[in-house]
Amino acid sequence: AQTVTQSQPEMSVQEAETVTLSCTYDTSESNYYLFWYKQPPSRQMILVIRQEAYKQQNATENRFSVNFQKAAKSFSLKISDSQLGDTAMYFCAFMKGRWSQGGSEKLVFGKGTKLTVNP
Amino acid sequence: EAGVTQFPSHSVIEKGQTVTLRCDPISGHDNLYWYRRVMGKEIKFLLHFVKESKQDESGMPNNRFLAERTGGTYSTLKVQPAELEDSGVYFCASSQGDRSSYNSPLHFGNGTRLTVT
Numbered sequence: 001a002q003t004v005t006q007s008q009p010e011m012s013v014q015e016a017e018t019v020t021l022s023c024t025y026d027t028s029e030s031n032y033y034l035f036w037y038k039q040p041p042s043r044q045m046i047l048v049i050r051q052e053a054y055k056q057q058n059a060t061e062n063r064f065s066v067n068f069q070k071a072a073k074s075f076s077l078k079i080s081d082s083q084l085g086d087t088a089m090y091f092c093a094f095m096k097g098r099w100s101q102g103g104s105e106k107l108v109f110g111k112g113t114k115l116t117v118n119p
Numbered sequence: 120e121a122g123v124t125q126f127p128s129h130s131v132i133e134k135g136q137t138v139t140l141r142c143d144p145i146s147g148h149d150n151l152y153w154y155r156r157v158m159g160k161e162i163k164f165l166l167h168f169v170k171e172s173k174q175d176e177s178g179m180p181n182n183r184f185l186a187e188r189t190g191g192t193y194s195t196l197k198v199q200p201a202e203l204e205d206s207g208v209y210f211c212a213s214s215q216g217d218r219s220s221y222n223s224p225l226h227f228g229n230g231t232r233l234t235v236t
Contacts, residue, residue: 106164
């Protein structure tokens, strides 16, 4: 079974600075996808960024980028130029590839990291 | 477009009672998922509907949980009888068509916070 570990329950960062959230996962699959989701206080969870395991190039979405180390099974999220609106719970998630044996559409989540951006 | 809506937003019930949670997905989304987050733990998958059919219900914890999606539109998740360990936040999510969740990302609702006392 796949597991996702987020070792930082809480983090804080000053506005305009850079912060990195860590995520490691355990799987024997070669075909899979990784995601970072963000849940602001009292709001819906939304997708921040996603990565296909077979792509070596790290995904980037504006101020958000990932450092995907497949051999180390690490998928960290870097937020540059942090803004007050980045304050949220961040969840790392894994999904087995659709064409893997027993492939499923279900996400396996970590416990989350609560990020606070301070003014 | 309207997002995924869940009702109620909060529910407090006593052990042994029944509760029904409702999820209205985004119109036209065939895929509907239920997830649950128990306090301090990971968000866990419960089940996946494609239209009105249960595609994967491997995450349903036991037979006290019953999910339905009549007509392939909204879904309900009934807990009967509720136990203390059922407390948590129940999330619903939807996505389009038969494409992989990678290419058609999930849209989540705000969740229903269930407290069983």
